[in-house]
Amino acid sequence: xxxxxADRERPRDRPPKPELRLNxxxxxxATSFALLAYLGALLGDASPPHAFxxxxxxxxxxxxxxxxxxxxxxARAEQDEALRAVTAGLVIGCVGMVLQLISFRPISxxxxxxxxxxxxxxxxxxxxxxxxxxxxxxxTIGRPRRTRRLFGLTFGIVIEFVCATxxxxxxxxxxxxxxxxGTLILAMAAVAVFTGGVxxxxxxxxxxxxxxxxxxxxxxMVLSVYDVILNAIGHQRFSAIWWASxxxxxxxxxxxxxxxxxxxxxxxxxxxxxxxxxxxxxxxxVNSWAEVTERLLAATSALxxxxxxxxxxxxxxxxxxGAIEVDDAxxxxxxxDTPGSLRVIGxxxxxxxxxxxxxxxxxxPYTDALLSRTALFxxxxxxxxxxxPALVGRPDGRPVQSLAALPLVAGDVSIGxxxxxxxxxxxxxxxxxxxxxALVRVGAQxxxxxxxxxxxxxLATTLQEAxxxxxxxxxxxxxxxxxxxxxxxxxxxxxDWYDVLEIGESELLLVVGDVMGKGxxxxxxxxxxxxAVRTLAAVDPDPAAILSGLDQLATGFAPDDIVTxxxxxxxxxxxxxxxxxxxxxxxxxxxxxxxxxxxxxxxxTSPPIGVPVSGPRASTQLKLPPNxxxxxxxxxxxxxxxxxxxxxLAELTARATELLADSDADLEAVADALVQPRVHRDxxxxxxxxxxxxxxxxxxxxxxxxQNGCAPADGAGATRLLHVQLEHDPGAAATARGLVRDAxxxxxxxxxxxxxxxxxxxxxxxxxxxxxxxxxxVLLTLDRRGTRFRLTVTDRGSNIPRPRVTGPQASGGRGxxxxxxxxxxxxxxxxxxxxxxxGHGTAVWAEFAL
Numbered sequence: 080x081x082x083x084x085a086d087r088e089r090p091r092d093r094p095p096k097p098e099l100r101l102n103x104x105x106x107x108x109a110t111s112f113a114l115l116a117y118l119g120a121l122l123g124d125a126s127p128p129h130a131f132x133x134x135x136x137x138x139x140x141x142x143x144x145x146x147x148x149x150x151x152x153x154a155r156a157e158q159d160e161a162l163r164a165v166t167a168g169l170v171i172g173c174v175g176m177v178l179q180l181i182s183f184r185p186i187s188x189x190x191x192x193x194x195x196x197x198x199x200x201x202x203x204x205x206x207x208x209x210x211x212x213x214x215x216x217x218x219t220i221g222r223p224r225r226t227r228r229l230f231g232l233t234f235g236i237v238i239e240f241v242c243a244t245x246x247x248x249x250x251x252x253x254x255x256x257x258x259x260x261g262t263l264i265l266a267m268a269a270v271a272v273f274t275g276g277v278x279x280x281x282x283x284x285x286x287x288x289x290x291x292x293x294x295x296x297x298x299x300m301v302l303s304v305y306d307v308i309l310n311a312i313g314h315q316r317f318s319a320i321w322w323a324s325x326x327x328x329x330x331x332x333x334x335x336x337x338x339x340x341x342x343x344x345x346x347x348x349x350x351x352x353x354x355x356x357x358x359x360x361x362x363x364x365v366n367s368w369a370e371v372t373e374r375l376l377a378a379t380s381a382l383x384x385x386x387x388x389x390x391x392x393x394x395x396x397x398x399x400x401g402a403i404e405v406d407d408a409x410x411x412x413x414x415x416d417t418p419g420s421l422r423v424i425g426x427x428x429x430x431x432x433x434x435x436x437x438x439x440x441x442x443x444p445y446t447d448a449l450l451s452r453t454a455l456f457x458x459x460x461x462x463x464x465x466x467x468p469a470l471v472g473r474p475d476g477r478p479v480q481s482l483a484a485l486p487l488v489a490g491d492v493s494i495g496x497x498x499x500x501x502x503x504x505x506x507x508x509x510x511x512x513x514x515x516x517a518l519v520r521v522g523a524q525x526x527x528x529x530x531x532x533x534x535x536x537x538l539a540t541t542l543q544e545a546x547x548x549x550x551x552x553x554x555x556x557x558x559x560x561x562x563x564x565x566x567x568x569x570x571x572x573x574x575d576w577y578d579v580l581e582i583g584e585s586e587l588l589l590v591v592g593d594v595m596g597k598g599x600x601x602x603x604x605x606x607x608x609x610x611a612v613r614t615l616a617a618v619d620p621d622p623a624a625i626l627s628g629l630d631q632l633a634t635g636f637a638p639d640d641i642v643t644x645x646x647x648x649x650x651x652x653x654x655x656x657x658x659x660x661x662x663x664x665x666x667x668x669x670x671x672x673x674x675x676x677x678x679x680x681x682x683x684t685s686p687p688i689g690v691p692v693s694g695p696r697a698s699t700q701l702k703l704p705p706n707x708x709x710x711x712x713x714x715x716x717x718x719x720x721x722x723x724x725x726x727x728l729a730e731l732t733a734r735a736t737e738l739l740a741d742s743d744a745d746l747e748a749v750a751d752a753l754v755q756p757r758v759h760r761d762x763x764x765x766x767x768x769x770x771x772x773x774x775x776x777x778x779x780x781x782x783x784x785x786q787n788g789c790a791p792a793d794g795a796g797a798t799r800l801l802h803v804q805l806e807h808d809p810g811a812a813a814t815a816r817g818l819v820r821d822a823x824x825x826x827x828x829x830x831x832x833x834x835x836x837x838x839x840x841x842x843x844x845x846x847x848x849x850x851x852x853x854x855x856x857v858l859l860t861l862d863r864r865g866t867r868f869r870l871t872v873t874d875r876g877s878n879i880p881r882p883r884v885t886g887p888q889a890s891g892g893r894g895x896x897x898x899x900x901x902x903x904x905x906x907x908x909x910x911x912x913x914x915x916x917x918g919h920g921t922a923v924w925a926e927f928a929l
Contacts, residue, residue: 484496622657626659705771841902
């Protein structure tokens with residue numbers, strides 16, 4: 080029993096429109112008084128005064144005219160072309176009756192005002208007797224068109240007036256004594272036969288129990304047959320039978336008028352009751368549809384807020400089961416990754432084994448509805464047994480007495496099937512089907528949106544995880560925890576990222592950035608910047624130098640590519656941090672007994688990357704208290720539309736201070752506690768925590784020189800191999816290379832050739848830079864500590880050299896990158912006059928391991 084939801088049948092409980100019907104046989108029996116009138120005329124030889132005939136002649140048009148008007152009103156109200164054709168015949172008959180009345184010679188000698196001849200009077204008699212059955216015949220032959228009806232009406236009236244005015248007086252159809260010529264009798268017989276044939280055709284067309292209006296027309300035509308037959312049998316005016324015929328003639332239209340009045344009044348009464356009933360029914364339907372609409376609106380609102388396919392399924396099955404009051408509802412979802420199987424989700428009463436995948440082969444209600452894209456309704460156990468003999472009950476053992484399966488189709492894509500099942504038989508009314516149909520339409524769209532969201536969210540998460548560090552360094556002196564949560568408002572991958580780089584034995588580089596925008600462009604730019612930071616940090620780990628390098632990279636950005644970034648160089652042994660901030664939220668500093676505060680007052684925050692910057696980037700160096708913790712974050716952790724940013728930052732700082740008060744607190748639990756309250760996120764959330772362990776040695780003074788993997792060469796155990804002042808001339812670089820080569824070979828005659836070549840090339844680069852960009856004197860120093868050589872070039876200038884991002888066609892600017900690539904470690908550092916060698920200005924050193 081497959082029923083398409085496109086079938087718009089009327090509700091099964093709607094009553095038909097009431098129609099009053101007439102039993103023609105019974106009514107004809109009731110009008111048998113006509114025969115009694117005929118019998119009484121024969122027995123009594125009734126012969127009233129001739130003037131009385133005028134009264135009987137007048138009864139016919141007096142009754143026929145209002146009957147015609149009433150019939151015309153009914154025909155117009157019911158839009159009945161057949162009644163309109165009969166009405167046209169009655170109009171012709173009414174005109175004929177009036178013309179015969181005013182020209183009947185026994186009443187109006189000389190043919191009345193129109194001087195109608197005797198033959199004309201009888202011709203009019205025949206014409207108006209033919210008019211009523213003629214209209215009925217036209218109605219039974221086919222649907223009369225308006226032009227044909229009007230033509231017949233006009234033609235009939237014109238013929239009657241021609242007969243009334245134009246037939247010559249020499250034509251005779253009635254003798255002087257009132258008897259009829261044989262021609263007239265034959266004509267009357269023909270009219271009677273014609274009318275009788277039309278009556279038979281009319282009854283065959285409308286039945287013996289037609290509507291009351293058509294039934295009274297049948298009665299009128301039968302009585303008209305009696306009238307004509309009695310006239311023919313009497314074959315003389317004012318005979319007893321003739322008086323019977325005109326009596327039947329008057330009764331014909333009196334009965335027609337009375338019947339139409341009674342039937343119309345009765346029909347109006349029935350229609351009034353019907354209208355009252357229909358109004359109540361319509362009001363009930365309106366209330367039902369209003370309830371349906373309310374439920375649909377509630378379901379649509381709930382479904383629009385659902386994010387995952389499971390959320391949509393739970394809401395859709397609950398709405399479907401509650402809407403038609405059934406026990407179970409579940410969704411069979413097409414598995415895109417596993418062709419040929421369906422996944423059951425959203426079951427209200429899930430039974431063991433019912434969750435998971437099922438086969439999608441035909442032969443079950445849900446697969447048949449899915450494959451045919453046609454709704455399936457089974458209303459009782461017999462229908463279910465005939466359609467699906469194997470379906471004996473639900474998996475939980477309860478019987479299935481009714482079920483409906485509706486395909487979930489979004490556009491041209493079949494998503495799955497909604498199945499509802501009940502433990503008792505039920506009739507799926509039109510209201511139920513329409514409600515379920517509307518639910519599956521809305522639900523299919525919501526499911527498609529949820530599945531697309533899940534797919535895109537999975538891709539976005541995979542992309543984001545690939546761009547974030549897979550793990551953070553594990554160290555004995557510092558704990559590191561990073562957290563990233565994507566935004567919940569949308570599926571686009573964000574531009575937030577964090578990173579931790581190890582710079583030598585005791586120094587870490589902490590990075591947190593935020594690319595403006597969403598989607599693949601933001602993620603692509605984020606990946607480029609992350610790689611650029613790592614590359615620049617390998618050349619020079621100074622945070623300000625990294626920002627300067629990113630500024631040069633940003634010259635190729637699009638105008639709307641804006642990045643905020645904070646870089647923190649943490650020296651664990653020295654207990655210092657160097658912070659460079661490009662338009663980002665400042666790091667937060669926490670220590671026992673010290674409230675967490677943003678490191679804002681001493682920080683010089685510069686514009687974001689991608690915004691033109693005048694001058695070099697600046698950095699700030701801070702001394703850290705013991706057992707300190709650092710927090711780097713993005714604005715997604717504190718930004719809310721309803722709250723001020725400063726208020727949220729203060730609230731977060733207070734919360735973090737409470738969580739980090741215990742130096743033994745689990746840092747992972749702290750990070751989770753900070754990000755978990757952000758359940759609904761308009762932006763990505765990123766936080767990076769670093770806590771120095773209490774056992775880590777923390778310096779109490781000193782500048783904390785950053786060593787990129789080595790200790791200073793001028794400490795204990797260092798051996799000075801070379802210390803020379805270079806002349807400011809073009810041959811200084813060649814002289815320096817020779818001095819370095821001789822010193823290395825003198826100290827270690829088995830030094831590898833590649834080591835010597837690297838040292839000579841770096842010597843040439845550093846000496847050339849000092850002579851070109853520094854101020855004399857330029858000093859060259861070579862020291863050895865253990866297995867390392869340290870080469871240092873010092874000048875008195877204050878111009879700090881920085882790595883520069885250059886194009887492929889540039890002729891210079893790659894020297895420091897070359898130094899970074901060839902040396903084990905290197906550094907640029909300012910010099911003071913208090914150093915033992917008396918140098919001051921700028922020093923650049925590079926180390927090489929044997």
